[in-house]
Amino acid sequence: MATPKNVANPKLYAKAKAKARAKFDVYPSAYSNGYMVQEYKRMGGKYKGATGGEVTLNEKKSDLNKDGKLSRYERKRGQAIAKNMNLGGTVMVQGRGCGAIMPSKQKKTRVPSE
Numbered sequence: 001m002a003t004p005k006n007v008a009n010p011k012l013y014a015k016a017k018a019k020a021r022a023k024f025d026v027y028p029s030a031y032s033n034g035y036m037v038q039e040y041k042r043m044g045g046k047y048k049g050a051t052g053g054e055v056t057l058n059e060k061k062s063d064l065n066k067d068g069k070l071s072r073y074e075r076k077r078g079q080a081i082a083k084n085m086n087l088g089g090t091v092m093v094q095g096r097g098c099g100a101i102m103p104s105k106q107k108k109t110r111v112p113s114e
Helices: 010-023 030-042 070-083
Strands: 089-093 107-111
Touching: 030 070
Parallel strands: none
Antiparallel strands: 089 107
């Protein structure tokens, strides 16, 4: 199998792959691939592409009741919108309370694509 395009260090990836092949009888398998990824990261390997970067929250827009303070719900809603601003689409934000909330009762916020 070829090295994926999102691997930052192909030589290190090949070493991790060789380690996984030597350790497991069956390759490729879910266990061997998981081990290979862990070993690659342990060796200092990184992946290119999408990162879980920081989300910039617009506090002025997130403050729904205009009291100058953000509640937990407003903060969570604002972060969900900020994450999906590039993608556009519908964001699911659960309301207050404990436990799971039925999908029909979840609040939906429409995020326009820019």
